[in-house]
Amino acid sequence: MSTAEPVPPGGQIERVGDLSEEEILAVITPLLPRAVQTPVGTGDDCAVLSFPDTRTAVSTDVLVEGHHFRTEWSTGRDVGVRAAAQNLADAAAMGARPVALVVGLVMPPATPVAWVRDFAQGLAQGCEPCGAGVVGGDLSSGESLVVAVTVLGDLEGRAPVLRSGARPGDLVVHAGTLGRSAAGLALLSAGPQVVAAVERGGGPVQARDCLAAFRAPVPALAAGPALADAGATSMMDVSDGLLRDAGRIARASSVVIDLDDPDDLPDMSFLEPVAALMTEGEGASARTLARSWLLTGGEDHGMLATVPAAAVGSLPADARVIGRVLAPGAPQARALDHRPGVLLKGEPARERAGWDHFSRA
Numbered sequence: 176m177s178t179a180e181p182v183p184p185g186g187q188i189e190r191v192g193d194l195s196e197e198e199i200l201a202v203i204t205p206l207l208p209r210a211v212q213t214p215v216g217t218g219d220d221c222a223v224l225s226f227p228d229t230r231t232a233v234s235t236d237v238l239v240e241g242h243h244f245r246t247e248w249s250t251g252r253d254v255g256v257r258a259a260a261q262n263l264a265d266a267a268a269m270g271a272r273p274v275a276l277v278v279g280l281v282m283p284p285a286t287p288v289a290w291v292r293d294f295a296q297g298l299a300q301g302c303e304p305c306g307a308g309v310v311g312g313d314l315s316s317g318e319s320l321v322v323a324v325t326v327l328g329d330l331e332g333r334a335p336v337l338r339s340g341a342r343p344g345d346l347v348v349h350a351g352t353l354g355r356s357a358a359g360l361a362l363l364s365a366g367p368q369v370v371a372a373v374e375r376g377g378g379p380v381q382a383r384d385c386l387a388a389f390r391a392p393v394p395a396l397a398a399g400p401a402l403a404d405a406g407a408t409s410m411m412d413v414s415d416g417l418l419r420d421a422g423r424i425a426r427a428s429s430v431v432i433d434l435d436d437p438d439d440l441p442d443m444s445f446l447e448p449v450a451a452l453m454t455e456g457e458g459a460s461a462r463t464l465a466r467s468w469l470l471t472g473g474e475d476h477g478m479l480a481t482v483p484a485a486a487v488g489s490l491p492a493d494a495r496v497i498g499r500v501l502a503p504g505a506p507q508a509r510a511l512d513h514r515p516g517v518l519l520k521g522e523p524a525r526e527r528a529g530w531d532h533f534s535r536a
Contacts, residue, residue, distance in 0.1 A: 189287060189288060190285050190286060190288065191284060191285075191288055192283075192285060192316075194288065196314050199314055202292055203292070203294075203295045206295035206298075207295055207308070208298070208299045208303065208306075208308045209310075210224065210307060211274075212224050212226060212275070217309075221311065222277070222311045224275055224310065224327060226274070227329070227332075228329055230335070231328065231330075232326075232328035232335065233327055234262060234325070234326050235323065235325045235326075236258070236323075237322065237323045238257065238258055238261075239320075239321050240321065244257065246290070249390045250293055251289070251291065251294035251296075251297060252297035252391070254294055254320075255296065255300070256297040256391035257297075257301070258322045259301025259302050259307075259324070260301050260391070260476055261392070261414060262324045263302070263305060263326055264396065264399075264412040265326060266327070266328030266399075267305075267395075267398070267399025267478065268410050268478055269330070269337075269399070269410070270333045270334070270399060270400055270407070270410065271329055271331070271333070271399070272328060273302075273305050273326055273327075274308070274327055275307055275309070275310045275326070275327045276298070276307060276310070276324055276325065276326055276327075277309075277310060277312050277324070278298065278309055278323070278325075279315070279323035280294070280315070280321070281314075281315045281316070281317035281319070281322075283316070301391075307326075331400070336403050336407050336410040337427070338411055338424045338427035340408040340409040341432070342428070342483075342500060343430060343500055343501055343505065344483070344500065345409075345483055345499070346483075346487060346496050346498070346499060347434065347481055347498035347500060348402070348481070348482055348490060348494045349413070349478065349494065349495060349497050350395040350477055350491060351395035351413070351475060352475045352477055353440070353475055354468035354469035354470075354472045355384060355388035355446070355472075356385070356392055356475045357472020357473065357474075358382075358388075358389075358449045358450070358468050358472070359386045359387070359388050360389050361453060362382060362385060362386055362453070363386070373386060378448075379449060381446070382449045382452060388475060392474060398477075398493060402480045402494060405482055405486045405490055406482055406483055406489070407480040407482050407486075408482065408483065409427070409480060410478060410479065411423065413476065413477050413478075414474060416470065416471040417434070417479070418517055418524055419473075420473075421479060421498075422516060424479070425516055425517055426515045428481075429503065430502065431507075431508040431518060432498055432517050433498050433499050433507060434517065434520075435496075435519075435520065437470055440469065440497065443462075443465055443469060446468055447461055447465045449465070450465040466526070470519075470524065480494075481500050503515055507521055
């Protein structure tokens with residue numbers, strides 16, 4: 176298939192509305208990564224994948240313009256990286272190796288062809304760390320940009336790691352970063368002048384990293400299978416905030432998760448200078464804001480897992496212990512009145528749990 180863009184009579188191509196579906200595919204397809212385990216790739220009604228393990232991890236996520244991204248904040252490449260990252264992280268959090276993505280893309284006719292090209296390059300960038308490929312999908316015209324991605328992961332003989340396997344006595348571990356995407360969103364929400372100043376080099380260097388973390392997150396993909404190999408009893412990626420996602424594991428496993436003091440985590444020292452920029456240097460307010468980002472901010476897509484205490488020596492290098500699993504009836508869990516849930520150093524969290532797509536609050 177040719178990579179050349181067809182040019183309509185008398186003009187330069189600028190919008191996808193100037194092209195047919197096949198012509199748009201001719202722009203996108205050469206830019207997409209190919210999956211190794213694909214006897215039949217794009218171009219037919221279905222791709223065909225080959226998995227040595229008879230089980231396949233499958234998940235789908237949707238990104239909607241105006242809800243999950245804004246074109247004035249993020250480039251097409253950013254959106255492509257983000258769409259890949261959040262889906263690849265879901266497969267990794269099951270203990271699987273992400274192998275392939277299927278991508279559905281809805282675009283208004285006025286969408287620039289350059290945006291579509293950048294989006295495809297972003298998908299390729301997001302897939303590169305784990306070697307996954309894009310094996311198919313669909314295009315449609317619509318009123319707003321919508322990206323729907325399905326991931327397929329190879330368990331490679333591992334048992335899938337569920338949310339429901341945490342046991343009292345396990346350690347809670349996390350691999351990746353916490354709070355940076357939320358801090359990046361806060362910077363973007365503060366307005367273009369703040370963002371421009373940060374991008375010119377004003378403010379702490381951490382602020383630029385936080386902008387990048389929101390626009391194009393880099394999840395700890397390798398840590399998922401590594402934690403599974405280390406004996407993880409439960410796992411998920413942190414997409415909606417540490418408190419909310421730890422609560423999901425606690426409820427699924429009927430346990431209490433007691434997290435360590437967030438002030439002791441290295442993420443706090445990273446986030447505090449950014450919070451100080453947002454609060455004009457007020458120490459107590461900055462610390463409170465950084466703490467909120469760390470505990471309730473989502474979309475960093477780090478791996479949150481529970482592991483037996485004996486497995487602590489087998490953890491991947493980027494995983495750190497951030498808490499412990501208790502039985503609901505344990506004396507240390509009395510603040511929850513014998514119910515599954517999450518504590519911070521034995522006390523209920525003051526912060527609200529995190530992101531909910533349908534919350535009215």
